[in-house]
Amino acid sequence: MLEAPIPEDDECRLQALDSYGLIDTPGEQKFDDLISIAAYICQCSTALISLVDSHRQWFKSSIGLGEVRETPRSVSFCGHAIQTGALFEITDTHEDLRFCDNPLVTSAPFVRFYAGVPLIDEDGYALGTLCVIDQQPKRLNAAQKLALLALSRTVLQLFAAHRADRRREYLGQMFDSSPSYVFVVDLKKMRFVYANPAAFRSMEMLGEQLATLEPHLVFDQVDYAHWQSSHKDEHTPQQEWQLRRTRLKRKAGPPIPVQLKISTTAIHGRPALLLIAQDISDLLDTEDKLGKAQTQAMKLALVASHTSNIVLITDAKRQVEWVNPSFTRLTGLTLAEVQGRSLRDLLGGSRDNTQIQRMQDALKKGRPVLEELHNTTPDGGEYDLVLEMQPVVDDAGNVRHFVSIGTDITERKAFEKALEDAKEQAEAANRIKTDFLSMISHEIRTPLNGIIGTVELLRRVVVPPAELLDILSEASNTLLVLINDLLDLSRIEAGRLQLEHEPFNLPRLIETAGALYKAGADDKGVILETVVDADLPEWCVGDGFRLRQVLMNLVNNAVKFTADGRVRISCDRQGQDSNGVICRFEVADTGIGIAPRALPHIFEAFTQQDNSLARRYGGSGLGLAICHDLVQMMGGELTVNSSPGEGSVFSFAIKLEIASSAGTNTELTTSSTEASVEGQLSGQRLAEGLKVLIVDDSATNLTVLSAMLTDCGAKVLACEHAAAALDVLQSDRFDIVMTDLRMPDMNGFELLQTLRGLNKHSSTSVVAVTAHADAKTLEACQKAGFDAHLTKPITFAALNQTLTHALGRITDSSHVANAQASYGTLPPLRLDWTQALKRLNNDKGLLHTLCKLFLQEHARYILAISAAIDKADLEAVQTAAHSLKGSAGYFGQNELLTTIERLELAARQGDSVACRHLSERLGEDLPAFLDAIRNFADHD
Numbered sequence: 001m002l003e004a005p006i007p008e009d010d011e012c013r014l015q016a017l018d019s020y021g022l023i024d025t026p027g028e029q030k031f032d033d034l035i036s037i038a039a040y041i042c043q044c045s046t047a048l049i050s051l052v053d054s055h056r057q058w059f060k061s062s063i064g065l066g067e068v069r070e071t072p073r074s075v076s077f078c079g080h081a082i083q084t085g086a087l088f089e090i091t092d093t094h095e096d097l098r099f100c101d102n103p104l105v106t107s108a109p110f111v112r113f114y115a116g117v118p119l120i121d122e123d124g125y126a127l128g129t130l131c132v133i134d135q136q137p138k139r140l141n142a143a144q145k146l147a148l149l150a151l152s153r154t155v156l157q158l159f160a161a162h163r164a165d166r167r168r169e170y171l172g173q174m175f176d177s178s179p180s181y182v183f184v185v186d187l188k189k190m191r192f193v194y195a196n197p198a199a200f201r202s203m204e205m206l207g208e209q210l211a212t213l214e215p216h217l218v219f220d221q222v223d224y225a226h227w228q229s230s231h232k233d234e235h236t237p238q239q240e241w242q243l244r245r246t247r248l249k250r251k252a253g254p255p256i257p258v259q260l261k262i263s264t265t266a267i268h269g270r271p272a273l274l275l276i277a278q279d280i281s282d283l284l285d286t287e288d289k290l291g292k293a294q295t296q297a298m299k300l301a302l303v304a305s306h307t308s309n310i311v312l313i314t315d316a317k318r319q320v321e322w323v324n325p326s327f328t329r330l331t332g333l334t335l336a337e338v339q340g341r342s343l344r345d346l347l348g349g350s351r352d353n354t355q356i357q358r359m360q361d362a363l364k365k366g367r368p369v370l371e372e373l374h375n376t377t378p379d380g381g382e383y384d385l386v387l388e389m390q391p392v393v394d395d396a397g398n399v400r401h402f403v404s405i406g407t408d409i410t411e412r413k414a415f416e417k418a419l420e421d422a423k424e425q426a427e428a429a430n431r432i433k434t435d436f437l438s439m440i441s442h443e444i445r446t447p448l449n450g451i452i453g454t455v456e457l458l459r460r461v462v463v464p465p466a467e468l469l470d471i472l473s474e475a476s477n478t479l480l481v482l483i484n485d486l487l488d489l490s491r492i493e494a495g496r497l498q499l500e501h502e503p504f505n506l507p508r509l510i511e512t513a514g515a516l517y518k519a520g521a522d523d524k525g526v527i528l529e530t531v532v533d534a535d536l537p538e539w540c541v542g543d544g545f546r547l548r549q550v551l552m553n554l555v556n557n558a559v560k561f562t563a564d565g566r567v568r569i570s571c572d573r574q575g576q577d578s579n580g581v582i583c584r585f586e587v588a589d590t591g592i593g594i595a596p597r598a599l600p601h602i603f604e605a606f607t608q609q610d611n612s613l614a615r616r617y618g619g620s621g622l623g624l625a626i627c628h629d630l631v632q633m634m635g636g637e638l639t640v641n642s643s644p645g646e647g648s649v650f651s652f653a654i655k656l657e658i659a660s661s662a663g664t665n666t667e668l669t670t671s672s673t674e675a676s677v678e679g680q681l682s683g684q685r686l687a688e689g690l691k692v693l694i695v696d697d698s699a700t701n702l703t704v705l706s707a708m709l710t711d712c713g714a715k716v717l718a719c720e721h722a723a724a725a726l727d728v729l730q731s732d733r734f735d736i737v738m739t740d741l742r743m744p745d746m747n748g749f750e751l752l753q754t755l756r757g758l759n760k761h762s763s764t765s766v767v768a769v770t771a772h773a774d775a776k777t778l779e780a781c782q783k784a785g786f787d788a789h790l791t792k793p794i795t796f797a798a799l800n801q802t803l804t805h806a807l808g809r810i811t812d813s814s815h816v817a818n819a820q821a822s823y824g825t826l827p828p829l830r831l832d833w834t835q836a837l838k839r840l841n842n843d844k845g846l847l848h849t850l851c852k853l854f855l856q857e858h859a860r861y862i863l864a865i866s867a868a869i870d871k872a873d874l875e876a877v878q879t880a881a882h883s884l885k886g887s888a889g890y891f892g893q894n895e896l897l898t899t900i901e902r903l904e905l906a907a908r909q910g911d912s913v914a915c916r917h918l919s920e921r922l923g924e925d926l927p928a929f930l931d932a933i934r935n936f937a938d939h940d
Contacts, residue, residue, distance in 0.1 A: 712800070
């Protein structure tokens with residue numbers, strides 16, 4: 001089958017076909033009559049009027065095809081016929097290679113004969129065909145062909161009439177819906193023959209009333225006699241005329257001002273006038289307003305001459321045309337002096353070249369400008385001006401002028417300067433407040449040093465009043481934490497807290513942050529677990545101390561507010577690039593949760609859920625506010641998800657640099673709080689035989705530090721001021737000089753410089769002792785040349801570490817003997833099961849359960865103790881030993897329990913050598929202990 005090719009002008013042909021509005025319209029009898037005649041004349045069973053659309057041939061009329069109204073264009077015979085321009089006849093489709101296998105031939109309607117005449121309209125477009133079809137081979141004679149051609153012309157005439165009717169209908173709809181007033185006048189009868197709805201509404205009359213109305217009574221300025229004489233019939237050339245302003249008279253009411261367009265036309269062959277009137281009431285109102293606006297402009301010009309604001313008018317090239325008197329009063333320049341000068345010259349006093357260039361660029365593009373300028377007058381005076389420049393454009397959009405209005409803000413700027421000065425004074429007052437807080441914290445730390453140091457000394461008593469000491473120690477340290485929190489908050493608010501940038505061990509930091517609260521969690525029956533992503537780098541660079549502070553605060557809160565269940569600390573790697581690794585930290589608990597009303601304020605300072613919680617759990621409400629600000633300083637955002645009774649999840653993500661290698665500790669020493677977390681190398685008699693000179697204006701500090709050093713084996717001399725110390729140093733030598741930084745006569749820095757000037761003391765180690773724990777003070781001590789730094793309040797652990805840094809000493813094997821002498825030789829292991837059962841109210845089943853639990857859990861504590869000792873992390877040793885003590889204590893007093901208790905005591909006192917010795921003894925005693933409880937659990 002050969003498909004008919006698509007004509008090159010097919011798109012135009014389809015547009016022409018569409019203009020007739022025939023496709024998909026109902027059948028019409030007049031077309032059915034024509035195809036019936038065609039079928040009869042040509043003696044064929046089928047006849048069609050077929051219109052060839054883009055993808056189909058559609059039948060306007062058909063006989064012999066039943067209900068079929070269309071077929072695809074690809075198989076149509078008419079698609080071939082419309083391209084011939086003449087009658088297209090196929091006498092036998094079976095013998096024609098183009099159609100022999102056409103579906104219309106091989107199946108219904110089984111076309112054997114086809115003859116079609118193209119329906120070509122007056123514009124030359126073939127719209128379709130008038131065709132006849134039969135199931136037998138045929139050949140039309142000449143008369144049949146002529147008849148078919150004649151019928152096709154009749155079809156085209158009907159098509160044209162249909163399109164004309166359609167256009168008249170469209171025109172009528174357009175006139176009917178038009179807001180303009182449309183009238184048609186029969187020039188022979190001189191009567192209205194048509195008026196659209198808008199016209200009827202304007203005339204306020206009915207159609208029959210309008211028909212009797214003479215046209216000159218409606219439009220009295222139209223020369224109807226002229227149009228009658230010049231337009232006698234439908235063949236007279238069309239003429240048009242327009243009256244820009246006339247009136248439409250109405251039956252009632254005032255005339256309507258209109259613009260009238262007059263055109264000659266013909267109605268059913270009779271000459272007529274088409275009158276289209278447009279209401280110009282709004283236009284006249286606009287003209288009236290324009291006139292008023294011009295009057296107003298004159299008034300504005302008068303105002304511009306008398307306003308206190310300066311007014312400048314320039315041409316399109318920004319050459320000055322006019323200035324008002326206020327300009328002259330402000331600048332001292334008259335209109336005659338500035339007329340013709342460029343605006344750039346007048347603004348030449350401004351020192352901001354970038355601003356001037358920005359203004360020039362905007363004006364070149366015809367854009368408005370609003371700038372604040374500082375300028376000078378010719379005589380050197382200065383003024384400030386807010387200048388607004390607006391382009392004035394013509395109807396074509398071309399800039400013709402610029403109008404500039406300036407407001408003198410010289411006095412306002414002076415007032416703003418006064419406000420800025422007041423603001424700076426207020427900020428200075430705030431800094432004074434911050435300094436005051438720092439000072440008052442120093443004053444509080446001084447008596448605290450006496451309290452905590454005395455507690456440390458009392459703990460060395462053979463039989464200490466332990467309960468009272470614990471209460472005193474806890475209260476003192478609580479007060480110290482509060483002071484540290486207040487200082488941190490003060491530094492953050494003042495913008496004076498700087499983050500460190502040092503290497504730290506990330507997994508160890510996370511583990512130690514949790515280990516501190518393990519014992520407290522165990523006491524409450526709360527499971528505390530730490531989960532660290534194996535993909536995290538071991539060493540990172542950042543402020544490890546502040547990161548640990550955040551985690552410790554979050555874990556402390558989680559344990560505090562969780563009565564049972566669990567607390568989970570986790571850290572996952574979320575991504576990594578060349579700048580570092582993104583770590584997501586999370587502390588989740590199953591505690592009391594946070595009420596929805598409290599969540600928006602949870603990170604505000606001094607805030608807790610309610611007073612009852614504050615009374616029950618304690619706390620200042622500073623911790624989360626500090627954590628939130630610290631995380632923000634690290635580049636993250638601390639968030640919380642919580643529901644009452646279901647627990648809370650605090651999380652944040654920060655980017656940390658990856659350290660190229662493990663960091664080294666370059667600090668002189670650490671605060672007592674950090675020392676308790678990181679663990680310190682210490683020994684009870686580290687200062688044995690050393691001569692130490694202490695200089696401090698506080699008698700309390702002298703007494704406490706002297707006693708602590710004496711307990712460490714040192715020979716101590718105390719001086720209450722620097723002058724006395726220098727007198728002593730003239731005649732005596734000391735291994736270490738420990739000096740307070742703030743003293744009335746000579747501060748610690750000055751004493752250090754004087755001491756370094758004495759040749760015989762060049763090798764003496766000098767330690768700074770101060771209540772200032774901030775990084776700024778530490779940095780100042782390092783730069784000044786101090787060998788170490790000790791922060792008040794002082795503990796034995798911090799003191800021992802400071803001595804180690806100052807002297808560079810390393811503990812030797814002799815300390816093992818000292819440790820054994822201090823903590824005693826331990827007896828062999830024995831278990832008293834009777835005593836153990838009595839402690840459990842003779843509940844043997846419960847004792848069996850405790851034995852099995854100990855067998856399952858002990859390895860975790862032993863491994864924690866061993867790992868902490870290897871890391872010199874004495875706080876973690878104390879935590880793990882305390883937990884193990886709680887488990888072993890259920891079996892009554894025994895030698896293993898005694899070893900654990902002494903290990904916990906050694907860790908608390910900062911004695912790492914004794915801890916290692918006792919952990920070795922723990923390893924020796926444990927197998928026998930395990931055998932004993934295993935035997936009891938299996939056989940008793």
